[in-house]
Amino acid sequence: MNVQLIDKREGIFSATLTLIHENGFHGTAMSMIAKKSNVSIGTIYHYFPSKDNLIQEIYYHCKNELYNYIFETIDKNDSYKSHFFIIFQRFTDFYLKNVDMFSFMEQFYSSPYNDHSYDEKSKYLCHDNKIYDFLMEGIHSGQLKDKNVHILSSACIGGLVSFAKKVLYGKVEYKEQYLTEIIDIIWTGVKK
Amino acid sequence: MNVQLIDKREGIFSATLTLIHENGFHGTAMSMIAKKSNVSIGTIYHYFPSKDNLIQEIYYHCKNELYNYIFETIDKNDSYKSHFFIIFQRFTDFYLKNVDMFSFMEQFYSSPYNDHSYDEKSKYLCHDNKIYDFLMEGIHSGQLKDKNVHILSSACIGGLVSFAKKVLYGKVEYKEQYLTEIIDIIWTGVKK
């Protein structure tokens, strides 16, 4: 894959994300994507066999970006607790800084596009798994409550996603203090 | 509004909810709704001026159902903590027992249908407000941490919605024990 090709793909991704954030999946026509990314409709179909496929690919793209952002350069010497704070701070940060992606992923996740059996590929890219691993580590080292990891994960991720939504929809103004506070609440809940 | 009319409306609501759960907003054509609810397309347009309006009305309908279910017959003598457990247990229960509504509301909430300025009507029906009141009560009586109510609300509702989704999508099997555990985690986090 040459640079040109990557650029086109990224350009289409970026335009699509913006449009879907504004108009939703079905308010976003292929013609709109073409116009916004300065390519023709034909070009989009050169890179992606269908709109559905484009959307799937964007989903994987977003997941990857998130995952890379969260787990980049974690200092192995820090305590588990401080890792916990850093990771979930980044998690929320990412969503708030990449509103298009957040909006897209939320729409995707609760839409029929998200075929829950279709997860072969995402199994290995899926940020959830890395986060699960991190939570498992906490359980095994006795830092977190010994509960089903999905329970812990819900308490962590759910709370932060909900917080990010509220910021996004203007129900709360963003303050770093708030973010620290909610992670603190979650930590208090899940720690042993 | 006579009984007939209410029945028709409810029938259309119910059919639409099922279809949207299966096919999403845009996979659900008016003709499909007509067929499933055993009325003609014309009849739907007699009751609802447009598909958008139908969807808005269903949203209000769902919110009301949820709100009625959660706050029905709360024994004022119980402690705040046990109210907390009952309310959030019912909250999750409702979603798991009314999968169609849950799926619909999640899709709606993160879609452009949900115009966040259009909340005049929902302000007074919105379950969030009742839940906020309940959380505020906890803050003022010294049972909950004295934090911004949106922070507390995110920690509570977010965690449970995420849990409900996991059950729905088959990532965790439902156990009453799990529900108790996650509410316990949340309670530990938000209590003073």
Add this chain to the structure above:
DNA sequence: ATCTATCAATTGAACGTTCATTCTAGTAGC
């Protein structure tokens, strides 16, 4: 260096389908 062959990349008009909505006609209850 020039020519040629090959294939990837790009274009956008045209196509066929789908779908929300409209419209006209008919029915049931009062």
Add this chain to the structure above:
DNA sequence: GCTACTAGAATGAACGTTCAATTGATAGAT
């Protein structure tokens, strides 16, 4: 006979997708 309700074919706009035609780039042959 009047009003509220029901019916579903017809309409027309919008959309995803296709395709024939064109350009650009690369590599081998002369």
